Amino acid sequence: MAALGIGLIGTGYMGKCHAMAWNAVLPVFGDVEAPRLLHLAETSDERARQRASELGFEKATGDWRTFLDDPLVDVVSITTPNQFHAEMAIAALEAGKxxxxxxxxxxxxxxxxxxxxxxxxxxxxxxxxxxxxQNPVIRHIRRLLSEGAIGEVNHVRIEMDEDFMADPTTPFSTRSALASGYGALDDFGVHPLSLLFTLFGHVESVVTDMVKPSEERPLSGGGARKVENHDVASVLMRMESGTSVVLMVNRAAWGRKGRIALQVFGSTGSILYDQERMNEFEIYQANGPTENQGFRKVLAGPYHQPYDRFVPAPGHSLGFNDLKVIECRELIAAIGGKPANLIDFKDGLRIERSVHAMAQSFADRGWVRVEA
Structure with missing residues (x-):
């Protein structure tokens, strides 16, 4: 497959993650052509030139639309704030990217x-x-579930907690405005939904409650503004497979930094995983003498592929940015017409519909069926 030409819009934290992934995918995997980092777009020409120099892009622009007509750009990475995704993605797709x-x-x-x-x-x-x-541990858990390692799954609990909105004196920002979405549900609640989809398929129906720990937040210039969305949400879900799920998300949870706690309960055992300890999981299997039964901790290692592409020894740990490199390799596979472990726009839309059904459930105070 020929080398891909890359355009990047946005160079905040996630933009940097994308750039690092495009730069690392060849050294890590060794089976692709080196992507050519062609164009970088930012909010001004000056900032774009600075970031292009830092991240290794050939050209820079303060207007993201300028590189869509370039026939050498094959892929556009979009890492801007949420409210800009639609316009940029549609324009890039219509330009054949x-x-x-x-x-x-x-x-x-x-x-x-x-x-x-x-x-x-x-x-x-x-x-x-x-x-x-993309975590090798999550891939392994999926395989264990498909092999029946804990029997038939009957209940799942998943929680995502962070504390970046825990301090009530944190100034009002776009995160607390309706323009950015419903709050914790779509700000990061979509991440546990992506794990649920990967392991169990799509959501069928939901009932939701949401909370505002802070009713208003101070403005940087003085005064205060009412918080327009919710920092905490609790959801009961029924999956299309029939599995019952409890989802809880909280971006005002003091002490939690990047927690996605997954508990899967089956007829013959349980599996536990926490994103804050992303290189391990625990499994309980109800077999053998009762007095010897208990949770076993399993550390990620080179046998949990593609961990081996990064580190040759177990227990040495992958990180957040490594998962982005794996995702980049999966994207290259998909572009090449090969099977890939990704969430495309079709399945992503089902996740979005799940989020909107949750918000509708809260408004209606009852169960809502998710549109297929």
Whole structure:
């Protein structure tokens, strides 16, 4: 497969992650052509030139639209704030580019639907940046579940907690505005939903409660503004497979930094995983003498592929950015017409519809069925 030409829009934390992944995918995997980092777009020409120099891009621009007509650009990485995803992804797809867009798809369901329609019309690969599903540990858990290692799954609990909104004196920002979405549900709740989809399929129906720990937040220039979305949400879900799930998300949870705690309960055992300890999981299997039964901790190692592409020894640990490199390799495979472990716009739209059904459930105070 020929080397891909890359355009990048946005160079915040996730933009840097994408750039690092494009730069690392050949050294790590060794079975692809080195991507050519062609164009970088930022909010000004000056900032774009600075970031292009730092991240290894050949050209820089303060207007992201300028490189869409370049026939050498094959893939556009979109890492801008959520409210800009739809316009940029649709424009890139209509220009004949593959798209790698960070989550969530969009802040409005209609925009997410337009993105999927544009992807279907284009015939191009359009995927979302759900890198937690790339963890070799998650891949192994999926295999264990498919092999029946804990019997038939009957209940799942998954929680995502961080504390970046825990301090009530944190100034009001776009994160607390309706323009950025429902709050914790779509700000990061889509991440546990991506894990649920990867392990168990799509959501069928939901009932939701949401909370605002802070009713208002101070403005940087003085005064205060009412918080327009919710930092905490609790959801009961029924999957299409029939499995019952409890989802809890909280971005005001003091002491939690990057927790995605997954508990899977089956007829013959249980599996536990926590993103804050992403290189290990625990498994309980109800077999053998009762007095010897207990949870076993399993450390990630080179036998949990593609861990071996990064580290030759077990227990030495991968990190967040390594998952992005794996995701980048999966994207290259998909562009080459090969099977890939990704969430495309079609399945991503189902995740978005799940989020919007949760918000509708809260408004209606009852169960809501997720549109297929």
């Amino acid at each position: 593959h798209v790698w867009c960070e989550k969530p798809m969009a802040t409005a369901l209609a925009d997410a639907e337009r993105m999927q329609e544009a992807a279907a019309r284009s015939g191009k690969v359009a995927v979302l940046g759900y890198n937690y599903i």
